[in-house]
Every structure is written in C-alpha cells, then in structure tokens.
Amino acid sequence: MTALAGLEVGAQGFGGMALAEVYGPTDQDAALATLHHAVDAGIRLIDTADVYGRGSNERLVGRLLRERRDEVVLATKFGFVHDPEPGGPRFRGDPAYVREAATASLGRLGVDRIDLYYYHRVDPRVPIEETVGALAELVREGIVDRIGLSEVTADELERAHAVHPITAVQSEWSIWSRDVEARVVPTAARLGVGFVAYSPLGRGSLAAPVTELPEGDLRRNFPRFDPERLAVNARVGETVRALAEREGVTPAQLALAWLAERGRAHGIPVVPIPSTRRPERVDENLAAVDVRLSAAALAALEPLAGLVEGDRARHVDDISQGRERRTAVAG
Numbered sequence: 091m092t093a094l095a096g097l098e099v100g101a102q103g104f105g106g107m108a109l110a111e112v113y114g115p116t117d118q119d120a121a122l123a124t125l126h127h128a129v130d131a132g133i134r135l136i137d138t139a140d141v142y143g144r145g146s147n148e149r150l151v152g153r154l155l156r157e158r159r160d161e162v163v164l165a166t167k168f169g170f171v172h173d174p175e176p177g178g179p180r181f182r183g184d185p186a187y188v189r190e191a192a193t194a195s196l197g198r199l200g201v202d203r204i205d206l207y208y209y210h211r212v213d214p215r216v217p218i219e220e221t222v223g224a225l226a227e228l229v230r231e232g233i234v235d236r237i238g239l240s241e242v243t244a245d246e247l248e249r250a251h252a253v254h255p256i257t258a259v260q261s262e263w264s265i266w267s268r269d270v271e272a273r274v275v276p277t278a279a280r281l282g283v284g285f286v287a288y289s290p291l292g293r294g295s296l297a298a299p300v301t302e303l304p305e306g307d308l309r310r311n312f313p314r315f316d317p318e319r320l321a322v323n324a325r326v327g328e329t330v331r332a333l334a335e336r337e338g339v340t341p342a343q344l345a346l347a348w349l350a351e352r353g354r355a356h357g358i359p360v361v362p363i364p365s366t367r368r369p370e371r372v373d374e375n376l377a378a379v380d381v382r383l384s385a386a387a388l389a390a391l392e393p394l395a396g397l398v399e400g401d402r403a404r405h406v407d408d409i410s411q412g413r414e415r416r417t418a419v420a421g
C-alpha cells in the first residue's frame with residue numbers, strides 16, 4: 091500500500107475533474123457509476139475540489155460517500171475564487187476564507203471530516219504560514235485530518251511544513267511536465283512529504299491524440315493547447331504511443347508507469363490521479379501499477395519534456411513553474 095507521509099492511499103488515485111465535464115460531456119448518473127467502479131476496482135483516494143463544476147463535483151462525490159465513506163480517502167481543495175471580479179483576486183488564502191470554504195465543502199460532500207484538504211493555489215496577498223495556521227486549526231478541531239498543498243514552490247513548501255506537517259504536494263507532473271523535478275520534488279522527498287501527480291496523462295494528450303478542442307473545453311485555457319502549438323506538441327504524444335506499442339502496454343499505462351519510475355528515482359512516493367469518464371479506462375489505468383518499463387523506453391522518454399512549447403498555465407506565476415523560474419533568475 092503506498093502511503094503519503096503515513097496516509098495509506100494505494101498506488102493510484104482517481105481524479106474527479108473529468109466528471110465535471112471539463113474535457114467533454116458526461117451525465118451525472120454515469121459519472122457516479124464510474125466513481126463506484128473506481129472504488130470497486132480498489133481505488134481509495136478520490137480527488138475533487140470545490141471549484142470543479144462550481145461545487146457539482148463535490149456533490150457528486152458526496153453521493154458516492156453516502157454509501158461508501160469508509161472505503162474512501164477523501165481529498166478536496168479550496169482557494170480558487172469562484173466568481174472573481176474583473177481585476178480582483180482570483181485566489182484566497184486568508185484564515186476567514188479557509189474556514190468558510192471548508193464548511194461549504196463539508197456541506198456539499200455531506201461529511202463531517204475531510205481526510206486530505208489542499209490549498210489549491212497560493213494567494214499572493216497572504217503569507218503561506220497564515221493559511222496553513224488556519225488549516226492547522228481545522229485539524230485541531232477534527233474537521234480536517236491532513237493538509238496538502240497544490241502548486242507550491244520548494245520554498246513555500248518548506249515554510250508551510252514548518253507550521254504544520256504537510257502530507258502531500260499535488261502538482262502537475264508527467265512525461266511532458268517535469269519542471270517540479272528541479273526543486274519541488276527533491277524538497278518534498280527530503281521533508282518526507284508525498285507527491286500526488288495531477289494531469290498525469292497530459293490532460294489526455296499523452297494517451298490519445300488531442301486535435302480540435304470544442305468550445306468550453308478547459309484545455310483551451312492552456313498555452314500548450316493553443317492552435318499554433320498543438321501540432322508541435324502532438325509529437326510528444328506520438329512518441330509516447332509508439333514506445334507504448336513496443337513495450338506492449340497502452341499509452342496511458344506507459345505514462346503512469348513512467349511516473350512510478352520517477353518516484354523511485356527521486357525516492358518519493360508518487361500517486362498519480364488520472365481522470366476518466368469511462369469505467370473501462372479506470373481498469374486500464376489501474377493496471378499500470380504492475381507495469382515496469384525497459385531502460386530503452388525510459389531513455390527514449392527522457393528528452394520529450396524539453397520538446398514541449400508553451401508553459402503549463404497562461405498566468406504562469408499562478409503555478410509553481412512561474413514562481414520557481416523567478417527564484418532561479420533572482421538567484
């Protein structure tokens with residue numbers, strides 16, 4: 091059983107975001123069936139956030155929890171302002187908001203405790219010590235069991251961990267997104283903090299070709315999926331698919347097995363949380379936990395992230411990539 095700083099979660103979790111219709115339509119009863127299938131298949135860690143589907147994803151997970159609370163490690167997040175004013179703050183980490191957001195999430199989820207509560211994006215107006223201090227209070231009250239941080243820099247992680255032990259960092263990490271390997275991952279490994287890898291399939295692009303994006307598809311927000319870069323970046327997916335065929339696995343399995351390999355290389359537990367609307371893909375993705383890649387495949391995958399054009403986010407300072415880059419320049 092893979093553990094994040096002592097929290098047993100299994101080698102792979104399930105990301106709930108695709109069930110909030112960000113990458114294509116889904117019906118909420120079918121989405122619930124997919125969640126049940128994930129738990130039936132042995133997945134314990136279910137990941138959601140207050141912002142996914144503007145609360146609807148937490149309500150969906152709440153329907154699962156009504157029947158299976160004891161089988162699930164429940165992770166959710168706060169920090170995105172749901173309806174930001176033009177030019178106003180997009181993230182909030184002030185103590186009053188931490189409590190307000192947690193109370194609202196508990197209501198939507200229909201539970202009295204969140205197992206792992208993540209600060210989703212760092213509010214640049216609030217020192218991270220203050221936000222984590224407010225989270226620590228929720229831990230003392232028994233509303234939250236463990237604290238996680240999403241898209242923090244190595245320095246922010248150190249400062250937060252000094253206030254209260256952090257169980258996991260959740261940030262983007264995959265064959266085509268490796269900036270966290272420079273400082274965030276080594277720092278987490280040193281502090282004994284686990285790593286939850288989000289978008290482990292490159293928001294689908296490593297597993298299957300992503301060509302045209304319909305109106306409303308979340309990927310339109312990311313520079314890598316801009317029409318002028320799509321063709322160049324598609325080369326990464328093409329190489330992944332060719333290598334997967336040679337290894338006798340599916341492209342998604344190769345992408346997930348690669349993350350496990352990187353975790354071993356860095357000496358840190360890495361739990362990917364792929365997301366899918368389709369039960370059969372839950373099984374396909376979960377089977378990756380038994381896959382070991384050849385040295386030749388690992389060597390061929392090594393340069394791929396360097397070929398990618400475009401940052402991981404349009405406002406790159408919102409995520410660790412931009413703030414780490416500024417630290418490196420200043421240093």
Ligand SMILES: NC(=O)c1ccc[n+]([C@@H]2O[C@H](COP(=O)([O-])OP(=O)(O)OC[C@H]3O[C@@H](n4cnc5c(N)ncnc54)[C@H](OP(=O)(O)O)[C@@H]3O)[C@@H](O)[C@H]2O)c1
Pocket residue numbers: 104105106107108113114137138210240241260261287288289290291292293294295297298342343363364365366367368371374375
């Ligand atoms: N902390 C954060 O800021 C943050 C940001 C993004 C995501 N996340 C979390 O991480 C989770 C995963 O990230 P993600 O959803 O962005 O990206 P992902 O898991 O890399 O990719 C999801 C996409 O891949 C497709 N897919 C899944 N399995 C597949 C397979 N075996 N073969 C082919 N295609 C497959 C899905 O389509 P189908 O539905 O059609 O299968 C979906 O469009 C999210 O659900 C969320 O919980 C967190």
